[in-house]
Amino acid sequence: MSEPAIKKALEYQAYFMHDAKLRHKYELQEKAIRDYNSGMLAAKEEGIQEEKIQNAINFLKLGIDIETVAKGVNLSVEEIEKIKQQYL
Secondary structure (H helix, E strand, O other): OOHHHHHHHHHHHHHHHHOHHHHHHHHHHHHHHHHHHHHHHHHHHHHHHHHHHHHHHHHHHOOOOHHHHHHHHOOOHHHHHHHHHHHO
């Protein structure tokens, strides 16, 4: 990077650090990005869990034993028993 570019970046940083409104706007933008990413991750994890439950239901309907279903969908035997009671 060239010397003028570094100088310009440092000047902008100094301006940014002294402008409370600009800094606040930046912090709000960063919070919004973090909230969005957190929400997307939670939705992905929820979708994966729902897929496991649906697969477990399908396997149970086929008559596969609980222990095998638990291993196949990567859930505990207790979770599979709850699923069986709740959905079947």
